Amino acid sequence: MKKIEAVIRHFMLEEVKDALTASGMQGMTVSEIRGFGRQKGHRDQYRGAEYTVDFIPKVKIEVVVTDDNYGAAIETILRSAQTGKIGDGKIFVTDLEAVYRIRTGESGADAL
Amino acid sequence: MPLFGSLLTACVLLGLTADSVFSQEAPASLGEVAPAVAAPVPLDKADIAWVLVSSALVLMMAAPGLAMFYGGLVRKKNILGIFMQCFTLMGIMSIVWAMWGYSLVFSGDVGGLGLIGDFGYVGLKGVLPYIDANNVQQIPQILTVPKSLHMVFQMMFFIITPGLICGAYAERMKFSSMVVFSILWGTLVYCPVAHWVWSDFGWCSEFNLSPTAKIKAIDFAGGTVVHITSGISALVCAIMIGKRLGFGQEPMPPHNLTYTTIGAALLWVGWFGFNGGSALAADARAVNAMVATHMAAAAGVIAWAGMEWLTRGKASILGACSGAVAGLVCITPACGSVTPISAIIFGLAGGVACFYACTKLKNHFRYDDTLDAFGVHGVGGILGAILTGVFATKAITGPNGLHGVIEGNMKQLGDQFIAIGASMLIAVVGTVLLLKLIDAIIGLRISQAGELQGLDVAEHGEEGYIFL
Numbered sequence: 001m002k003k004i005e006a007v008i009r010h011f012m013l014e015e016v017k018d019a020l021t022a023s024g025m026q027g028m029t030v031s032e033i034r035g036f037g038r039q040k041g042h043r044d045q046y047r048g049a050e051y052t053v054d055f056i057p058k059v060k061i062e063v064v065v066t067d068d069n070y071g072a073a074i075e076t077i078l079r080s081a082q083t084g085k086i087g088d089g090k091i092f093v094t095d096l097e098a099v100y101r102i103r104t105g106e107s108g109a110d111a112l
Numbered sequence: 113m114p115l116f117g118s119l120l121t122a123c124v125l126l127g128l129t130a131d132s133v134f135s136q137e138a139p140a141s142l143g144e145v146a147p148a149v150a151a152p153v154p155l156d157k158a159d160i161a162w163v164l165v166s167s168a169l170v171l172m173m174a175a176p177g178l179a180m181f182y183g184g185l186v187r188k189k190n191i192l193g194i195f196m197q198c199f200t201l202m203g204i205m206s207i208v209w210a211m212w213g214y215s216l217v218f219s220g221d222v223g224g225l226g227l228i229g230d231f232g233y234v235g236l237k238g239v240l241p242y243i244d245a246n247n248v249q250q251i252p253q254i255l256t257v258p259k260s261l262h263m264v265f266q267m268m269f270f271i272i273t274p275g276l277i278c279g280a281y282a283e284r285m286k287f288s289s290m291v292v293f294s295i296l297w298g299t300l301v302y303c304p305v306a307h308w309v310w311s312d313f314g315w316c317s318e319f320n321l322s323p324t325a326k327i328k329a330i331d332f333a334g335g336t337v338v339h340i341t342s343g344i345s346a347l348v349c350a351i352m353i354g355k356r357l358g359f360g361q362e363p364m365p366p367h368n369l370t371y372t373t374i375g376a377a378l379l380w381v382g383w384f385g386f387n388g389g390s391a392l393a394a395d396a397r398a399v400n401a402m403v404a405t406h407m408a409a410a411a412g413v414i415a416w417a418g419m420e421w422l423t424r425g426k427a428s429i430l431g432a433c434s435g436a437v438a439g440l441v442c443i444t445p446a447c448g449s450v451t452p453i454s455a456i457i458f459g460l461a462g463g464v465a466c467f468y469a470c471t472k473l474k475n476h477f478r479y480d481d482t483l484d485a486f487g488v489h490g491v492g493g494i495l496g497a498i499l500t501g502v503f504a505t506k507a508i509t510g511p512n513g514l515h516g517v518i519e520g521n522m523k524q525l526g527d528q529f530i531a532i533g534a535s536m537l538i539a540v541v542g543t544v545l546l547l548k549l550i551d552a553i554i555g556l557r558i559s560q561a562g563e564l565q566g567l568d569v570a571e572h573g574e575e576g577y578i579f580l
Contacts, residue, residue, distance in 0.1 A: 045426075046366055046428075051363040053363075
């Protein structure tokens, strides 16, 4: 199993969520984060005090997939989260040791 | 500090020069009662109703008005620190005012010098209704309202003035020190100045009808009493208490400008009571005060937002809110004597001047007047008091009323400068002495660890926001 963490633009969340659920994803976790890559931040000014704000608000989606569904899931996210401009985000993939359903205690692919 | 010295000297010299060169003017005819026995004027229900409402409006300015305005500007770890300061002042200053504050301002006068009131009204004796020797209920009165109403209306001013100073030492002042400082400052700085300017015996009061009282400063609702004293004291506090940890290095943006906006709106509406209620009557003067107040606020918005647009290409909500407040501060001494059209000039001037004070001046001298208490109230108050001497007109004050430079009377401008200089002087001296005294006994600043943790947790054991 693999854990996919996708850092995407805020306003792409609905599209990515719809695309993933349409392709069969049963669940996901979403968090609001801040980050930056090559996309520059902006300058704030409050009564003459200027700040450069490096971190940009983003959204992180976490989904867990079996090795079979992995390719399709990446494909779906890349397609639905893209605008073509700097700041579209990144996808990080890690191997997942185990997963459990709390209600029943099932584990492995049954728990997804 | 040399800046202060020159400013003070300039004020006093200008004032004395203008006074000695130009002839005396007749005292203001406001229908004010002479210090002797009052003629029995009936209580007026409309006057009472309006001043009651105004008292409520001014209290609203302390909280939620000022509390939210300031609260949104600090970092989130200090939000309750601000709220607690404002709310506590509502508690403490009310008691102080009732017990001795009102007496020190509005009772008699010690030594006839017009410097401070006596203890005639301590504990509100002589202010509250009582049954006399003939079993008749007596209701002490001032003009057409019960004295109790005058007392409670003025109480709200006494509450909010030290609240303004909180803006200078936000995020680093020890709570206990703030409490002690506010009580002593209110007693030793606010009360004298209020006595000078508003008592029938004050040495520069326009209500002083004694033939030896030559100086008649116009301060309708507290330009000197509230804004100059608090603004100057704020600057002294900012310098003596020192900068916040990380000031100039770390970004410390406002954590919630939505609060600040709500606060500014509440201050604007509340100011109708602050200025309109100062007429102590529901009359044409009160109407003029309210209209002038509103026009100044409106012009202030345009001025500050406009300056931002010109200098950095974007007008901000913080700029618009600050501009409104600057305009409101500026018109405060003038609203009972200038036309609403002149008030537009007050708003524009206040907006521009305070814009520069909060940006250029502050960045040049690098003092940490955290929430711009000096930049807005000090600068705006001084400017407003000066402009009052220019734009005061008989059209508003009456045929025997005080009037300013636009009607050929330079002396009024001189009187304004004298009052400005005097209130600045007592604010500086009083604040320096009080801060030194309090620092020696209990200290002024919270610990470094406390400051990093935030006032909410360190001083009050609470968190403003608990998300998860």
